[in-house]
Amino acid sequence: MSLCPRCQAAEENISNVHTGLNAKGELVWNIFHCSACSFSWRDSELPTSIDYNKREAFFRVDTNKPYPVIMPVEQ
Amino acid sequence: MSNDKKELSANALAVAKRIGSLRDFLEFLEENGQCITWEDEIYPEPDVRNIAAAAGRDANNGPAVIFNNIAGYPGKKLVLGVHGSFTNIALLLGYPKGTTIKELFYDIISRWGADKPLLDFIEPEDAPINENRITENFNLYELLPLYRINEYDGGFYIGKANVVSRDPRDPDNFDKQNVGIYRIQVQTPGEFTLLSVPAHDMGRHIMAAEELNVPLKISVMLGNHPAMCMFAATPVGYEESEFAYASQMMGSPMRLTKSTNGMDILADSEMVIEAELINGVRSYEGPFGEFPGSYSGVRKIPRFKVTSISHRNDPIFENIYIGKGWTEHDTLIGLNTSAPIYAQLVQDFPEVEAVNALYQHGLTAVISVKNRFAGFAKSVAMRALGTPHGTMYLKNLIMVDDDVDPFDLNQVMWALSTRTRADDIIVVPNMPLIPIDPAAEVAGKGHRLIIDATSFMAPDILGSDSKIVNAPAGPEIDELAKIIQMLQNGEKS
Numbered sequence: 126m127s128l129c130p131r132c133q134a135a136e137e138n139i140s141n142v143h144t145g146l147n148a149k150g151e152l153v154w155n156i157f158h159c160s161a162c163s164f165s166w167r168d169s170e171l172p173t174s175i176d177y178n179k180r181e182a183f184f185r186v187d188t189n190k191p192y193p194v195i196m197p198v199e200q
Numbered sequence: 201m202s203n204d205k206k207e208l209s210a211n212a213l214a215v216a217k218r219i220g221s222l223r224d225f226l227e228f229l230e231e232n233g234q235c236i237t238w239e240d241e242i243y244p245e246p247d248v249r250n251i252a253a254a255a256g257r258d259a260n261n262g263p264a265v266i267f268n269n270i271a272g273y274p275g276k277k278l279v280l281g282v283h284g285s286f287t288n289i290a291l292l293l294g295y296p297k298g299t300t301i302k303e304l305f306y307d308i309i310s311r312w313g314a315d316k317p318l319l320d321f322i323e324p325e326d327a328p329i330n331e332n333r334i335t336e337n338f339n340l341y342e343l344l345p346l347y348r349i350n351e352y353d354g355g356f357y358i359g360k361a362n363v364v365s366r367d368p369r370d371p372d373n374f375d376k377q378n379v380g381i382y383r384i385q386v387q388t389p390g391e392f393t394l395l396s397v398p399a400h401d402m403g404r405h406i407m408a409a410e411e412l413n414v415p416l417k418i419s420v421m422l423g424n425h426p427a428m429c430m431f432a433a434t435p436v437g438y439e440e441s442e443f444a445y446a447s448q449m450m451g452s453p454m455r456l457t458k459s460t461n462g463m464d465i466l467a468d469s470e471m472v473i474e475a476e477l478i479n480g481v482r483s484y485e486g487p488f489g490e491f492p493g494s495y496s497g498v499r500k501i502p503r504f505k506v507t508s509i510s511h512r513n514d515p516i517f518e519n520i521y522i523g524k525g526w527t528e529h530d531t532l533i534g535l536n537t538s539a540p541i542y543a544q545l546v547q548d549f550p551e552v553e554a555v556n557a558l559y560q561h562g563l564t565a566v567i568s569v570k571n572r573f574a575g576f577a578k579s580v581a582m583r584a585l586g587t588p589h590g591t592m593y594l595k596n597l598i599m600v601d602d603d604v605d606p607f608d609l610n611q612v613m614w615a616l617s618t619r620t621r622a623d624d625i626i627v628v629p630n631m632p633l634i635p636i637d638p639a640a641e642v643a644g645k646g647h648r649l650i651i652d653a654t655s656f657m658a659p660d661i662l663g664s665d666s667k668i669v670n671a672p673a674g675p676e677i678d679e680l681a682k683i684i685q686m687l688q689n690g691e692k693s
Contacts, residue, residue: 196406
């Protein structure tokens with residue numbers, strides 16, 4: 126796994142948070158989580174969900190952009 | 201129509217006595233042909249959402265679906281669509297299949313209130329929820345058979361949890377303790393974000409905790425008594441207990457116990473995740489395919505860390521499919537959205553006959569009312585906009601006469617066609633509006649629409665020469681319709 130399929134954050138932002146095994150203990154899929162944009166995904170999903178280049182642009186995230194904050198915290 | 205309470209039927213009481221948990225209800229649904237088990241192996245994506253959407257196509261009769269063979273999650277169980285059809289709601293209330301939505305509405309109205317709660321408190325060591333406890337190394341991705349509900353959701357969501365929190369300013373007040381359904385996105389294995397807004401009771405608790413800089417502890421109940429799910433999603437008053445409403449609606453005691461972090465929780469739920477707000481932190485969340493049938497955007501929202509988890513043996517993870525048109529979200533909360541609006545309106549306007557707010561949590565609603573004088577329905581509509589739920593959700597209001605069944609869209613369209621004049625339409629601009637409505641002018645603000653499709657009254661002179669055809673109706677015609685249907689089906693009358 127290299128870049129986040131949603132925000133293209135670098136590898137150091139991405140963790141393998143769970144591995145799905147079958148009843149025989151064989152690998153079925155992995156779940157990854159991106160600490161930069163909070164995206165989680167399973168590597169068995171369709172490319173339109175987990176391939177940045179095939180993902181609809183509307184659903185990409187640019188962490189340099191401001192996003193609305195719910196109940197902003199007073200500094 | 202009055203809101204006098206009536207005694208529950210023997211069947212309703214028998215059903216209430218039998219159902220004390222999600223497991224009981226699934227068994228009951230299965231006996232009635234309203235719960236199926238998907239035995240074939242499936243993948244979390246896209247299979248779960250595909251099957252859920254297919255099962256939910258029939259909002260009147262669709263079944264709950266249990267999945268017990270999910271690739272990568274051996275031994276785990278997931279159920280969707282528990283409240284996914286009006287028939288499932290009818291069975292919960294002790295009615296047979298085929299009961300109309302209108303009949304269910306009047307039944308809920310007759311049970312409405314929290315003045316006679318039926319709550320049993322049992323010791324934590326006796327509660328099934330405490331059969332297993334996890335106190336460290338939390339991994340929600342491992343514990344729950346999570347899946348992406350809609351293709352572009354920002355993560356794996358828990359969409360049907362009942363979240364319990366106490367008011368940080370009055371933590372010992374049972375009635376101010378809130379139970380609500382809020383979307384939860386799992387973040388790191390032991391942390392999650394939870395979306396609430398200041399208009400929600402939970403939002404008030406979050407703001408108060410951060411202002412006072414005290415910990416906000418919550419208990420996230422999963423796989424709950426089916427009546428609890430209905431009331432956790434119901435807009436009741438701030439100082440009214442959802443536990444009390446749920447028990448009174450069922451007419452049977454709700455079994456409560458205490459979580460280790462001090463919340464009252466259901467003793468028979470499948471799992472309870474105890475967590476604590478991380479004060480001052482906001483994390484990316486979303487998008488999420490929401491009840492208007494569109495994705496809400498990416499936002500930064502409050503974050504919680506898990507502190508303890510308890511669960512029954514072989515817990516069942518109950519979740520929901522939400523999408524375009526009627527989905528389980530609508531069958532779960534539609535009637536319970538309609539009932540409080542009705543109860544609040546009828547206090548001031550006893551002429552209100554019924555409220556149908558079944559469309560996208562009331563973004564469109566139909567209210568039937570007997571006009572007391574010309575223009576009266578418009579005043580009732582304005583009052584509806586000022587009810588607690590109406591303040592944020594009632595966007596399009598269609599007012600019809602009391603001889604029009606607001607649950608019968610054929611009749612509603614007749615009223616619109618024959619009783620609406622162009623100047624009977626009112627637009628109220630720049631009102632507050634639920635931020636996830638895609639038709640909002642800006643997120644959180646938009647216009648309201650009132651269509652007065654009621655008949656004309658003096659001193660209104662228009663339409664004074666029209667007389668309504670009295671179409672044959674009533675029990676005799678109902679009986680004739682049944683005979684015709686039997687003849688059509690080849691049965692003897």
